[in-house]
Amino acid sequence: MLRSLRDTAPKTILLTAAALFSIFPLLSMFSAALQPQGTAPAGISFPTDPQWHNFVDAWNLANITTLVKSSSILVLGVVPIAMLISAMAAYAIAQLRIPFGNVFFLLLLLGLTLPYEIVVVPLYYQMQSLGLLNTQLGLILPLIGLNMPFAVFWMRTHFQSVPLEISESSWVDGAGPWKAFRHIQLPLAVPALASLGVLMFLSTWNQFLLAIVLIDDPSKRTMAGALQGFIGAHSTDVVLLNAGALLIMAPTILIFLVFQKYFIRAMLAGAVKG
Template sequence: MSVSVFKDTAPRALLLTAVALLSVFPLLSMLSAALQPQGTAPSGLAIPADPQWHNFVDAWNVANLTVLLRSSVILVLGVVPPTLLLAALAGYALGQLKIRFGGVFFVLLLFGLTLPFEVVVVPLYYQMQSLGLINTQLGLILALIGLNMPFAVYWMRAHFQSVPIELGEASELDGAGPWRAFLHVQLPLAGPALASLGILSFLGTWNQFLLAIVLIDDPEKRTMAGALQAFVGAHSTDIVLLNAGALLIMAPTILVFIIFQRYFVRAMLAGAVKG
């Protein structure tokens, strides 16, 4: 019996191991390059005999990451909570309340999902310019919230549709209106979906590069991803500091995903079971 179980699980274990190695290899390669002496051209995967750990401190100072870290935190706090709130309200309305013209609104959301991000950058720039929000973090926050809405509402609508309609009917029999049912019945059940959506919104906001470059002229108001420009000059690129800076920028996103991964997996499994 144990032999047959091993034969069944061995291919899966090998596949998961291969996927894990493929995922970790780029990070190890970047770490290897970041520990090389500055000014060199690293190649391959080899930890040097004298690792230059101070490269991370130098990369932090060269890119002025302290200021950009504060800017990125402000953007995340300005984008993620409103996105979750608006998506939860809209998803509840479309998934549970069956509002009037809800199908039309949903089709418009699907249309927003089909638009490539690059298509809306230029119109978005002129719109923010007409509002006087160019080179302001408020303009970037509003733009990111708007761009997140199609997927966020679609995500939360799928969750609320998976909630049994009998829960809403039971709350109505108990005298709870739509708002009270949303706050005390539906919202607590939406924890995993909101957590996973929060992770995705955080990753998209933290790693935002193109829109921050287009809408903000002041480098100190951009995201940490914009700091990668500090290592790219007109005639050369410092590969060592570039890798060290990239690892510093990626570290918060990796930590957030590790901490909240159980919520993300739970939401994924819930959608898979429903399908």
């Protein structure tokens, strides 16, 4: 019993410290958002008369309704398409063993070394030449391409863990590669796809740099991209700033809480099989 406690105590302490380290900033922002407007709150101090209307005021001032629609369009345009393309590419490389598949994979991995700051200028002029500047399509297409290196890497790891005998037996039974992919491989890849979808949702929803460079209209940007304008307009009101920031972060927190089991399952599968 004592030995078990000695083994689990350090892990419990580390997890508790990590949880407090993550939750403390959110609690500080939440307490600040409930203070009277125009004040300068410091630390965590919940008021006796919380000003819940601050969230309503921040919602209206930041035009959150329009931004939610815009961000949702971007997410729906990026995440499903990127998930499908990356799954097919990873399946072809890992299971079908296509010619030069490893070469293509290495070229994709080079994309992981390129930060957005390097490609943003070429992307700007490319979207300009295509006439897609200040359009949501002009942001969706680059985000799909920029997500491909990591997405293919993630899905290839999963498909490599699936025994080749599963695909080979389906081919013997008369199912072609495409039918085997749809009816066998995709159901097996649900945890990996779900966790990949969560990661791409977070990166797309929180996209900041490309949103402000490629789109001039704030109503067509992501919620994170529009945060800059809200900060510029209300930088002196710390209360409204915290309320607006919490509203912008809320969807990402909710999505992670809903899909966390898939994310954890895929991470554990990769740790055991990899």
